[in-house]
Amino acid sequence: MVMTDGRTGRRLDPDRVASPAPGADDGGEGDPSASPDVLARVGAIALTGLDGAAVGAEAAVGGGLPQIKIVGLPDATVREAADRIRLACQRSGFDLPDTKVVVNLAPAGLRKEGSGFDLPVALAVLVASRQLAPAAVRGVVARGELGLDGRLRGTPGTLPAATAAQRHDPDTVFVVAEEVADEAALVTGLEVVGVSSVRHAVEVLAGRVPRPPTPRPPDPVRRVVPDLADVRGQSLARRGLEIAAAGGHHVLMMGPPGCGKSMLARRLPGILPELTPAEALEVAAIASIVGGRADDLSVTPPFRDPHHATSTAGLIGGGTGVARPGELSRAHCGVLFLDEVLETPRSTLDALREPLEQGRIVLVRSRSRVTYPARVQLVAAANPCPCGHAGSTTRPCRCRPDQVQRYRSRLSGPLLDRIDLHLELQPVTEDVLVGPSDGEPTATVAARVAAARHRAAERWPSDPAAAEARLTRDVPARVVRATVSRVTQARLARAVESLGWSARTFDRCLRVARTIADLDEVDRVVDEHVDEAVAYRLDTEGRA
Amino acid sequence: MSRGSGPPGRGDGEDHATNDRDPWEAVAALGTDPAMLAAVVRRAAVDRPGLAAHWRRLVADEVAMAVAVRELAAAPVLEVGPGDGQARTWRREGVVVALAGDPGMPDRLVRHGVAPPWLALRGPIEASVGPAVAIVGARRATGYGTGVAAWLAEEAAQAGVRVVSGGAVGIDAAAHTAALGRAGGTTVVLGCGHDVAYPRPHAREGGLFARVLDAGGAVLSEGLPGDPPRAHRVRARNRLVAALADAIVVVEGGARSGSLVTAGWGADLGIPVLAVPGDVRAPGSAASHQLLREGAAVCTGPPDLLAVVLEAAQDGRDLDHRGGVDDPAGLGTSGLPGWLHDRLVAAWPRPVPVARLVEEGGSGSGPVLAALTRAQVAGTVTRDVDGVRLCRRPPDA
Numbered sequence: 001m002v003m004t005d006g007r008t009g010r011r012l013d014p015d016r017v018a019s020p021a022p023g024a025d026d027g028g029e030g031d032p033s034a035s036p037d038v039l040a041r042v043g044a045i046a047l048t049g050l051d052g053a054a055v056g057a058e059a060a061v062g063g064g065l066p067q068i069k070i071v072g073l074p075d076a077t078v079r080e081a082a083d084r085i086r087l088a089c090q091r092s093g094f095d096l097p098d099t100k101v102v103v104n105l106a107p108a109g110l111r112k113e114g115s116g117f118d119l120p121v122a123l124a125v126l127v128a129s130r131q132l133a134p135a136a137v138r139g140v141v142a143r144g145e146l147g148l149d150g151r152l153r154g155t156p157g158t159l160p161a162a163t164a165a166q167r168h169d170p171d172t173v174f175v176v177a178e179e180v181a182d183e184a185a186l187v188t189g190l191e192v193v194g195v196s197s198v199r200h201a202v203e204v205l206a207g208r209v210p211r212p213p214t215p216r217p218p219d220p221v222r223r224v225v226p227d228l229a230d231v232r233g234q235s236l237a238r239r240g241l242e243i244a245a246a247g248g249h250h251v252l253m254m255g256p257p258g259c260g261k262s263m264l265a266r267r268l269p270g271i272l273p274e275l276t277p278a279e280a281l282e283v284a285a286i287a288s289i290v291g292g293r294a295d296d297l298s299v300t301p302p303f304r305d306p307h308h309a310t311s312t313a314g315l316i317g318g319g320t321g322v323a324r325p326g327e328l329s330r331a332h333c334g335v336l337f338l339d340e341v342l343e344t345p346r347s348t349l350d351a352l353r354e355p356l357e358q359g360r361i362v363l364v365r366s367r368s369r370v371t372y373p374a375r376v377q378l379v380a381a382a383n384p385c386p387c388g389h390a391g392s393t394t395r396p397c398r399c400r401p402d403q404v405q406r407y408r409s410r411l412s413g414p415l416l417d418r419i420d421l422h423l424e425l426q427p428v429t430e431d432v433l434v435g436p437s438d439g440e441p442t443a444t445v446a447a448r449v450a451a452a453r454h455r456a457a458e459r460w461p462s463d464p465a466a467a468e469a470r471l472t473r474d475v476p477a478r479v480v481r482a483t484v485s486r487v488t489q490a491r492l493a494r495a496v497e498s499l500g501w502s503a504r505t506f507d508r509c510l511r512v513a514r515t516i517a518d519l520d521e522v523d524r525v526v527d528e529h530v531d532e533a534v535a536y537r538l539d540t541e542g543r544a
Numbered sequence: 545m546s547r548g549s550g551p552p553g554r555g556d557g558e559d560h561a562t563n564d565r566d567p568w569e570a571v572a573a574l575g576t577d578p579a580m581l582a583a584v585v586r587r588a589a590v591d592r593p594g595l596a597a598h599w600r601r602l603v604a605d606e607v608a609m610a611v612a613v614r615e616l617a618a619a620p621v622l623e624v625g626p627g628d629g630q631a632r633t634w635r636r637e638g639v640v641v642a643l644a645g646d647p648g649m650p651d652r653l654v655r656h657g658v659a660p661p662w663l664a665l666r667g668p669i670e671a672s673v674g675p676a677v678a679i680v681g682a683r684r685a686t687g688y689g690t691g692v693a694a695w696l697a698e699e700a701a702q703a704g705v706r707v708v709s710g711g712a713v714g715i716d717a718a719a720h721t722a723a724l725g726r727a728g729g730t731t732v733v734l735g736c737g738h739d740v741a742y743p744r745p746h747a748r749e750g751g752l753f754a755r756v757l758d759a760g761g762a763v764l765s766e767g768l769p770g771d772p773p774r775a776h777r778v779r780a781r782n783r784l785v786a787a788l789a790d791a792i793v794v795v796e797g798g799a800r801s802g803s804l805v806t807a808g809w810g811a812d813l814g815i816p817v818l819a820v821p822g823d824v825r826a827p828g829s830a831a832s833h834q835l836l837r838e839g840a841a842v843c844t845g846p847p848d849l850l851a852v853v854l855e856a857a858q859d860g861r862d863l864d865h866r867g868g869v870d871d872p873a874g875l876g877t878s879g880l881p882g883w884l885h886d887r888l889v890a891a892w893p894r895p896v897p898v899a900r901l902v903e904e905g906g907s908g909s910g911p912v913l914a915a916l917t918r919a920q921v922a923g924t925v926t927r928d929v930d931g932v933r934l935c936r937r938p939p940d941a
């Protein structure tokens with residue numbers, strides 16, 4: 001780490017000393033009387049959700065009492081940064097002018113949030129006060145929070161900010177805190193400069209100390225997902241999960257407590273295809289916003305299992321100011337497991353429906369509108385009745401019929417109607433428990449899933465909007481129908497009708513049948529596929 | 545069973561008198577034609593003094609009623625149907641209303657002297673002629689109970705006997721469902737108004753009631769629009785279930801089961817009562833066992849039931865009372881693979897959970913599931929939350 005003392009910092013290279021920018025705009029629109037001396041501009045990124053917009057921090061030294069004034073729709077955090085930046089600069093040995101410095105974050109119409117603007121504002125002030133040459137910050141996008149001692153800390157959203165910086169200008173020099181430099185380096189081709197303090201940043205940009213090279217981005221990692229081989233019995237659930245993985249179908253697992261619903265759900269990410277680099281980046285970007293930083297770049301689909309008492313905001317995203325991603329978006333490209341789904345308030349479930357259909361969630365707040373990706377595979381689990389033992393062969397159900405009925409009736413609804421596969425599970429019997437472990441390992445199943453997905457991807461025209469292979473789950477019903485013979489469709493229609501199911505069920509069964517055929521490695525959906533698909537429907541009307 | 549030991553609260557007038565709601569208010573809210581209601585009240589006064597007392601109390605005198613009639617006349621919903629002026633349509637629900645004396649009022653109710661002043665009917669009016677059996681029991685039913693109910697209902701309906709029940713969850717639903725689409729058909733007698741969604745899963749779109757109607761069955765109610773399923777009304781409803789049948793079989797029920805009310809009405813009206821023996825340890829067997837003690841006939845399968853119906857059915861229609869029991873084509877071939885069929889035969893009439901069957905199927909869940917679907921569509925097995933069971937009694941069980 002290179003630390004120069006305050007005195008060296010003031011011995012500036014004459015070539016790099018800024019000269020007043022002729023005809024520059026008045027950067028201090030908050031104080032029109034201030035007559036600008038030097039106008040400097042340092043790049044920054046304003047994040048709204050995952051979307052970053054290029055912002056310029058323009059500083060000008062004007063008349064008035066000594067202070068730094070930040071204008072241009074800053075939020076409270078950004079406004080309060082002024083004093084911190086002032087102190088940080090002074091303690092780092094810089095001389096701040098004895099007059100007012102106005103910093104405008106332009107464009108002014110865009111809301112700026114968070115402490116990531118400390119560094120660009122500080123650099124702009126230092127350029128305006130002739131302690132850094134304007135040329136030194138050309139092409140620089142800076143991001144980071146300053147401590148009172150001038151030390152630089154990483155802020156949430158480094159990865160999406162870096163992505164935006166590169167998109168804005170591929171030649172950007174992205175200056176961030178050392179601690180998050182490797183996260184920024186995940187963006188291929190972006191020059192990342194990790195610095196430890198504002199002083200360090202100035203020394204590097206002024207060319208007085210060597211510029212730290214762009215860190216090597218962390219290697220993609222595989223997270224440990226429990227193996228299906230550990231699961232004894234549960235043939236129905238295994239088959240169901242395999243179909244779900246192959247077609248991306250949402251799943252409902254119903255069974256008494258302890259029958260292994262959660263154990264099975266946790267193994268689903270293992271049989272899903274690994275994330276593409278773009279997907280992995282998206283997932284990491286969301287983690288970066290939520291957790292402050294993306295710890296690594298995982299190619300394993302995420303698995304999120306929020307408790308049923310999680311608030312709607314916690315689930316779909318929310319919060320004050322710019323809404324933050326919820327569990328839903330954290331499960332993007334992976335699995336969202338809702339255990340005891342019938343305990344989840346109806347309003348919360350209903351809020352999930354639209355994002356689940358659209359693969360993204362739009363959160364509207366009074367002053368902002370954020371979109372987060374939310375392409376998840378839903379695994380919902382429920383007990384068959386309030387006490388959990390209805391249908392159990394080992395323990396009697398203690399619920400009143402109307403209780404069971406009310407409970408069951410919650411199974412139908414806008415969200416649960418989107419679930420293609422229903423699996424009724426039973427606890428594993430003792431002889432299976434003590435018998436040989438004969439379960440197929442995750443790797444074997446994953447290979448079949450990958451092959452089936454490949455078949456499906458070749459068939460479905462890719463969605464121009466999504467620019468990625470569509471899952472059978474998301475393919476419009478008429479497109480699925482067009483791939484199935486009339487005779488087979490008629491067979492399914494007869495079955496659906498004779499079982500008294502609604503017409504909506506038809507397409508859901510057909511989709512599942514389509515996926516079963518893909519797993520079967522045939523293009524033609526045949527009777528056997530349709531018949532099996534029908535068996536994955538639970539009567540959600542609470543009959544009998 | 546002695547009349548004295550009959551269940552309490554099946555008297556008619558007293559039950560209605562406990563109603564604390566002014567039906568005129570409900571009628572006004574729903575916009576029912578008050579002239580129609582006035583007619584109901586007048587007829588009730590003549591035909592059924594007991595029931596009419598209730599109505600009279602609500603409409604203190606003719607003058608008050610006339611005022612009410614005028615006030616309510618603004619928004620009629622009930623229409624006098626085209627043609628003979630006898631079929632009146634409850635426009636909102638597609639309900640036909642029969643008043644006492646109308647042809648739409650089932651003969652059996654009149655004959656037994658239990659006809660309500662007003663009967664609102666969905667489905668064909670003829671649905672209450674021909675041999676019929678009431679299959680009743682608890683809402684909190686076991687897999688055994690629903691299995692036996694479905695078996696009895698299916699065999700009865702197959703033999704041309706109508707299955708009548710109360711449309712509740714549990715035994716009632718199992719019986720109605722099993723009879724769907726079979727010769728005898730099925731009739732639901734509601735314990736609430738037609739426009740009251742109860743039980744909710746049955747009343748909803750595509751629910752049991754819709755399926756009954758689709759299959760040509762009928763849904764009846766003596767309730768007014770908006771009448772909630774209060775206990776007294778549900779008990780009173782049971783007299784209609786009893787009176788619409790040639791025999792009553794109680795499948796499963798606790799010591800205070802409403803099926804005892806139905807059986808009590810059967811005894812009062814001279815309709816044979818049968819009971820299905822249950823597990824002696826199970827509280828859900830209490831009703832059946834009490835009835836057996838009191839002299840109800842034992843029912844161990846469709847032949848027991850059909851023999852009684854055949855004898856009691858007044859139109860003396862020639863029933864195939866053996867049903868499918870001896871029909872080798874109907875039973876030995878569930879269309880299932882041998883082991884699967886054998887497994888269901890061994891469990892019969894108890895259901896086997898699907899997951900269990902798949903587990904026992906060894907390699908390949910798909911074929912087992914596909915076979916179950918085929919059998920389910922063919923109607924040889926039924927599937928519900930408890931699992932899969934053979935619809936009809938296997939000859940070797």
Ligand SMILES: [Zn+2]
Nearest residue numbers: 385387397399
């Ligand atoms: Zn229970």
